[in-house]
Every structure is written in structure tokens, then in C-alpha cells.
Amino acid sequence: MAAVQVSEAEKVYLMHGVRDGIRLDGRRCEDYRHMEIETDVVSNTDGSAKISLGHTDVLVGVKAEIGKPKPTVPNEGYLEFFVDCSANATPEFEGRGGEELGVELSNILYKVFNNRHSVDLRSLCICPGENCWVLYVDVLLLQCDGNLFDAISIAIKAALFNTRIPKVRISEDEEGGKEIELSDDPYDCMRLNVENVPCIVTLCKIGHRHVVDATLLEKACSVASLLISVTHKGMVTCVRKMGRGSLDPESIFEMTEAGKRVGKTLHAPLMELLQKEESLGKKRQKVGFLG
Amino acid sequence: MAGLELLSDQGYRLDGRKAPELRKVQARMSVFAQADGSAYLEQGNTKALAVVYGPHETRGSRSKSLHDRAVINCQYSMATFSTAERKRRPHGDRKSSEMSLHLKQTFEAAVLTELYPRSQIDIYVKILQADGGNYSACVNAATLALVDAGIPMRDYVCACTAGFVEDTALADLCHAEESGGGTSLALALLPRSGNIALLQMDARLHQDHLSALMEAAMTACKGLSKVLDGVVRQHLEEVSVLTSE
Numbered sequence: 328m329a330a331v332q333v334s335e336a337e338k339v340y341l342m343h344g345v346r347d348g349i350r351l352d353g354r355r356c357e358d359y360r361h362m363e364i365e366t367d368v369v370s371n372t373d374g375s376a377k378i379s380l381g382h383t384d385v386l387v388g389v390k391a392e393i394g395k396p397k398p399t400v401p402n403e404g405y406l407e408f409f410v411d412c413s414a415n416a417t418p419e420f421e422g423r424g425g426e427e428l429g430v431e432l433s434n435i436l437y438k439v440f441n442n443r444h445s446v447d448l449r450s451l452c453i454c455p456g457e458n459c460w461v462l463y464v465d466v467l468l469l470q471c472d473g474n475l476f477d478a479i480s481i482a483i484k485a486a487l488f489n490t491r492i493p494k495v496r497i498s499e500d501e502e503g504g505k506e507i508e509l510s511d512d513p514y515d516c517m518r519l520n521v522e523n524v525p526c527i528v529t530l531c532k533i534g535h536r537h538v539v540d541a542t543l544l545e546k547a548c549s550v551a552s553l554l555i556s557v558t559h560k561g562m563v564t565c566v567r568k569m570g571r572g573s574l575d576p577e578s579i580f581e582m583t584e585a586g587k588r589v590g591k592t593l594h595a596p597l598m599e600l601l602q603k604e605e606s607l608g609k610k611r612q613k614v615g616f617l618g
Numbered sequence: 619m620a621g622l623e624l625l626s627d628q629g630y631r632l633d634g635r636k637a638p639e640l641r642k643v644q645a646r647m648s649v650f651a652q653a654d655g656s657a658y659l660e661q662g663n664t665k666a667l668a669v670v671y672g673p674h675e676t677r678g679s680r681s682k683s684l685h686d687r688a689v690i691n692c693q694y695s696m697a698t699f700s701t702a703e704r705k706r707r708p709h710g711d712r713k714s715s716e717m718s719l720h721l722k723q724t725f726e727a728a729v730l731t732e733l734y735p736r737s738q739i740d741i742y743v744k745i746l747q748a749d750g751g752n753y754s755a756c757v758n759a760a761t762l763a764l765v766d767a768g769i770p771m772r773d774y775v776c777a778c779t780a781g782f783v784e785d786t787a788l789a790d791l792c793h794a795e796e797s798g799g800g801t802s803l804a805l806a807l808l809p810r811s812g813n814i815a816l817l818q819m820d821a822r823l824h825q826d827h828l829s830a831l832m833e834a835a836m837t838a839c840k841g842l843s844k845v846l847d848g849v850v851r852q853h854l855e856e857v858s859v860l861t862s863e
Binding site (some may be wrong): 357369370371375382384388389390392407409411412413415416417418421422423463465467469470471472600615618 | 644646649650652653656658660663665667669671677690691693695697698699700701702704708709721741742744746747748
């Protein structure tokens with residue numbers, strides 16, 4: 328992540344504040360920053376979403392292409408992730424500088440999202456063993472101010488909700504070969520069920536307490552963080568400890584409980600917002616970056 | 619040519635514009651708070667995002683810094699979902715490197731680099747949606763980003779593409795017109811002096827048509843400069859309202 332220099336005095340000030348339950352911008356330990364989400368911002372994609380969480384800006388585009396299913400699971404489609412840490416976020420990401428972070432982020436995204444519990448991969452199958460839909464999820468990091476995983480996961484959920492996959496018809500031609508026909512009608516499409524798609528909650532340990540949605544400054548003062556992906560039912564699907572410090576088992580348990588609680592409350596307002604946006608349909612004014 | 623006609627008999631293009639008409643341009647400055655300067659520009663369906671960092675100390679090797687002026691470092695990249703066919707690598711391929719060099723050349727002509735010796739100005743441009751005129755959208759967005767960063771320039775840099783079909787010059791080509799096989803010319807202009815910062819043309823063209831094509835591109839650029847000027851003034855009004863007592 329982009330490095331931020333923190334002086335000892337700032338660190339002490341921050342840690343004392345967290346100990347008393349107040350953060351630098353006045354939030355409590357489990358509050359998120361102001362979040363803005365919008366879907367369908369890029370028209371070349373099958374689904375897209377843009378999220379800004381404080382000063383962290385992420386744009387996700389989903390493109391559906393027809394490919395060959397994996398040999399071990401012939402009746403399922405799959406998702407491919409690519410995270411582009413663009414130089415927009417910080418000059419250190421110029422050229423190949425952002426590759427390391429991008430690879431780390433996409434590996435975790437594979438673990439969290441590319442399994443049949445999160446997304447119904449069977450619905451992506453066209454012809455078992457021969458053709459399936461491959462969803463290329465491209466994440467573009469535009470501005471980085473901490474808490475990348477949370478922002479990316481919420482944006483992915485919104486983008487998958489917005490994804491429209493054209494319906495296919497398989498027809499047999501004379502020699503017995505299969506022909507795939509995509510429906511010409513842009514409204515004749517299949518939507519994905521994103522009910523079970525989890526959201527990632529990152530908790531950073533600062534001193535003896537943990538905070539949700541840490542900024543870069545807070546991250547620089549923390550020893551370690553815990554990444555938890557939680558579904559809307561409160562089920563934990565993936566846990567990972569990150570950072571160079573070590574955590575004792577007590578605090579891991581505490582942080583998991585807090586993460587579950589916070590994660591569960593993320594889903595309902597998100598789905599409500601997405602449904603509302605969808606119901607506006609054509610009348611919705613697309614704002615994107617112009618607002 | 620079977621299929622789509624670039625210019626119909628009534629004088630209308632594929633998207634309904636007349637020959638010298640530009641696409642709708644919308645722009646916004648200061649989209650990102652963390653960068654020194656940033657701007658977002660939409661030219662029809664082409665969307666470009668430009669971010670400027672600097673002037674700051676030369677990163678990396680000291681040998682790259684120049685003793686009498688600033689180094690301008692540009693990177694052009696396209697989002698993987700920006701084109702109809704998914705692009706595998708956002709940058710690093712030949713086309714992106716070529717575009718980065720063009721942008722560098724364009725802005726070295728406009729930015730007053732003599733004011734910042736031994737320093738570096740970074741301009742990063744990202745194409746979010748590509749529908750023809752990628753280079754022009756980048757240049758226009760980068761101009762706004764440089765103005766937002768407060769870096770002194772000689773003039774606005776406005777860029778536009780132009781093409782030639784059946785003795786008529788078309789201004790501001792979209793993707794279908796660019797790949798239609800006709801001529802396409804990209805021009806970057808400093809409007810007040812009328813000086814050209816970059817001129818690039820691909821495909822064959824009779825030399826008698828060259829001046830007509832350049833005229834069309836220059837007129838389009840001058841029109842664009844008025845739009846960009848309007849955007850800058852509006853942004854300044856908004857900012858001064860917020861910061862005034």
C-alpha cells in the first residue's frame with residue numbers, strides 16, 4: 328500500500344484516542360466512513376460499479392465471455408480476477424510498481440469469491456464440459472486511503488448484481504456440432520443471484536482495541552489486521568491475518584465476533600440501495616465522476 | 619463499401635452528427651483529493667481520467683533530472699474493461715508506450731518547465747471507456763488536471779481528431795469512423811497562438827486535402843478550448859464560493 332510517514336507523537340495521539348474509543352475524524356471504532364456506490368458507470372462492460380469510501384476510490388468492471396470450463400468441475404463456470412493498481416493512486420504504482428499489491432489483492436479475491444458458496448457457478452454453465460461463462464472481474468484502484476479490501480468487496484458485490492449476461496441458445500447443426508447463439512435482444516439477459524456474496528471486513532489492531540475501516544494513517548499505527556469475509560446471514564467464509572505483528576488468540580476471537588457483527592449490517596443497506604437504483608431504471612441520472 | 623456509411627447523402631454521420639460537429643464534452647476538475655491535480659473528461663462515449671503529481675523531486679535515479687528544467691513523465695494506460703474486447707494488459711504494450719511518449723512531447727511544449735529545474739512532473743492518464751479519440755480525450759483531461767494542480771502553462775492544450783471521407787472533413791472521430799479504414803489525423807493545438815504541439819496522421823491522403831483536414835481539426839480544437847475554459851472558470855467559481863468568507 329502507499330506508504331505514509333507517521334511521527335511518534337502522531338502515533339501516540341492516535342493510539343490514545345482509539346483506547347478511549349474516538350478516532351481522528353471523530354468516528355467510533357466500528358464506524359465506516361462516508362460511502363458512495365453507483366452501478367452501471369462503464370457501458371462497455373456487462374456490469375460495473377464505482378465505490379468511494381472516504382478517499383478510497385475503486386471501479387469494478389465485469390465482462391462475461393464464453394470459455395471452456397475447468398476439467399475438475401465441468402458443469403460450473405468461474406470468475407477471473409484482475410486488480411490494476413493504477414498510477415493514479417500514487418506515483419509508486421507507475422509501470423510495474425503496483426503489480427505486487429495487485430497480485431496479493433487478486434489472490435485473496437479468488438479465495439473469497441470464486442467458489443460455489445458465494446456465487447451460483449452452476450448457472451454460468453452453458454454446455455457441461457464444453458462451454459461455460461467466464462466472468463472477468465477487473466478491479467481498478469483509483470485512489471488509495473486504506474481499507475482496500477472492504478471497498479473492493481462491496482464494489483464487486485454491486486457489480487455482480489448489475490451484471491447482465493446475455494441468454495444463449497444451443498443449436499445443433501447438420502454435422503452434429505454445437506452452435507452457440509447469443510440472444511440479440513439487449514434486454515434478454517440473465518442476472519446473477521448475489522444473496523450469498525460475502526463482504527470483506529478488515530479489522531486493524533491498534534493498541535489493545537481494534538478498528539474497522541482504517542485509513543492509511545491508522546494502518547501505519549497498527550501491528551496487525553484481520554480480514555474476515557462475512558455473508559448476509561453472518562456466516563464467516565474466509566479469515567486471514569495480515570501485517571507484520573502477531574495477534575494473540577483472544578483478540579482474534581474478539582475481532583472475529585466484531586467483524587461478524589459489522590459485516591452482517593453491511594449487507595442489508597447495500598442490497599436496499601442496489602434495488603432502489605435498479606428500480607429507477609432508465610430515469611436514473613448517471614453521475615459517475617461528474618457529480 | 620458494404621455495411622455502414624461513414625457519411626450519408628444528407629450529410630449525417632453514423633451517430634447523427636454533421637461533418638464538423640464535435641461530440642458532447644463534459645468535464646470535472648478535482649475529482650481526487652489526494653493527487654495534486656486531477657480531472658475527468660467525457661468526449662461522447664470516450665471517458666478519460668487524468669491525474670497530476672508534482673512538481674516534486676525526481677524519483678528514482680538522480681541522473682534523470684535535468685539541470686535547467688523539469689522532467690515531464692507521462693503514463694498512458696487503458697482499463698482492461700475499456701474496450702469492447704477485454705484488454706489483457708492495462709499498460710506496457712507498444713501502443714501505450716507510444717501514447718505515453720506522444721503525451722510527453724505534447725506537454726513539454728506547453729508546460730513552463732524552466733520554472734522547476736531538477737524536478738519532475740508526473741501525468742498519469744487512464745482511459746475508462748474507449749470509443750475513438752483516446753489521445754484527444756487524454757490530452758484534454760491532462761490539460762485540466764495540470765490547471766487543477768496549478769502548474770503554469772503557456773496555453774490550454776486542446777486535441778482533436780479529424781478524418782476525410784468523400785471530400786468532406788469530419789471532426790472528432792468515433793471508434794467506428796477511426797477503424798473504418800479512412801484517413802485519421804490527430805492534432806494537439808495551443809489555441810491562442812495557433813501553434814501545433816503534436817500532429818499525427820495515419821493512412822493515405824492526397825496532399826491537396828491536407829490543409830482542409832488540418833483546418834477542420836484546428837477549428838474543432840478551438841471549439842474545445844472554449845469548452846475547457848468554461849469548465850475551469852466554473853470550477854474556480856465553485857471553489858471560491860467555498861473558500862470565501
